[in-house]
Amino acid sequence: MTEHAILDPATARHIPTRHVWRGVIAVVLLLALLWFVQGLAFNQALDWTTVWKYFLDYDVLAGLGRTVLITAISIVVAVVVGGLLATMRLAESRVLNALSWVYVWFFRSVPLLVLLVLTFNLSLLWPHVSLGIPFGGPTFFSIPTQKLIDPLAAAIVTFSLQQAAYTSEVLRASILSVPLGQREAAYALGMTRARTMMRVVFPQAFRVALPPIANDAINLLKSTSLVAFIAVPDLMYSVQQIYSSNFRVVPLLIVATLWYMIVVSVLSAGQYVVERKLRNAPSRTRQGASA
């Protein structure tokens, strides 16, 4: 008969569970990654010398500049217009609600490419831009629409307006995520509606909105390559121009890819820094029964 040794849990040695499989899976995955990277780095078809030759090419850099410009302006406009749309949607006026809803519905349902081409060819729909009294009143001046629209402007307008529709939904959800009690407390202190939004609701909504907006910005950065259709020389269009004359398609696509990766990395790093800053102030109030 064996005797059970009686252990004293206070003094006995404690051995945590070993997660053997976690280690094995990690090693396998790392080896696979290494193999893949090595396959790329020494791949003759990729022609890294051509990649480096065009990496800092003037046209490539100018294209990169336009890509970043379109993205940056569009996301800023999208946040401002989207904020306005979200506020309209949450306002007590039926008309404002409906207008905001229709805007979002329209710009989310029309394909980006169609919108882009239409904006660029706005003169087909409205040949003249004029200032006057509508519904048959006098006209003060009129100029051909075609003169007003250059491809870069058309691209910026298109991406801004469409992105505003998406961003307004993100902002609306973030505003709704701020508990009603926050607003009521502000009103009870004598704050006006506008002040309450600016000082209490938006700052808290912003924390919630930041990750999806960063996501949208990254998505937008790459979607802007559609501008090739209206001949805006952005990053993608510039490398296309180059490979259509020297036929080194893959290396030039890699040039574009590397630049997109670099810009996305910068954006992600920025997002990380801002999120960490915001996290210093705890965002959730322990309220109610858990107090």
Add this chain to the structure above:
Amino acid sequence: MSAFLEITEVGKRFNGTTVLDDVNLTVDKGETVVLLGPSGAGKSTLLRCVNMLERIDGGRIVLDGEELGWRESNGVMRELSGRAEARQRQEIGMVFQSFNLFAHMTVLQNVVEAPVGVLRRPKREVIEEAHELLKQVGLDHKADAYPAQLSGGQQQRVAIARSLAMHPKLMLFDEPTSALDPELVSEVLDAIKHLAVTGITMLVVTHEIGFAREVSDRFVFMENGRVVETGLSRRLTVEGAENARTRDFLSKVL
């Protein structure tokens, strides 16, 4: 004669359901009145009507001679603009059951926000006063903490300080201790007790009958949107109450 706060024949309906039915209630200057009654009686709704967080369907509410939420012009009553309403609310402090401290601001910022942003008082002066108010509720050492880092009792005491920083004419409390763990209730009640003796006018919804008897001057008992009984708070015992409904309620909560 007119009282400091006069609630006259106030009615309120939500989607056809009457929640306040012809409510009359007065509070004199410097008086503390407690509002008692079972859940669903309409106590919160009444406080929210005084603070214009809800719009009344009938009757009137007058504070210190000024009609709240409406103004008379050319013989008709016109609803106040949002801005005018906000100005009237500056003079009414409200403490909520769920504290509602601004989650993205520190304790000090919570207290300072409205006096500086709304009343446009000099920041330095307001900060000094805020520390003083926080000292009064025993929380000056938490001035730089965020609400999420405080216990419920501490949050509620900050909320009281935040309201007082506006120097309101009237303080409204809506079950200020109902969301608290039992051991935290007394610290908040103590803070309110200290206020009562400063001579501020208060209307307090509470289920703490002992506290009500000790601190308040009068009680108002509500049920089903009506005022059932009002009386002196020292009568707040099962034997002391006159109305059978009040007695029944008191026998349950005491």
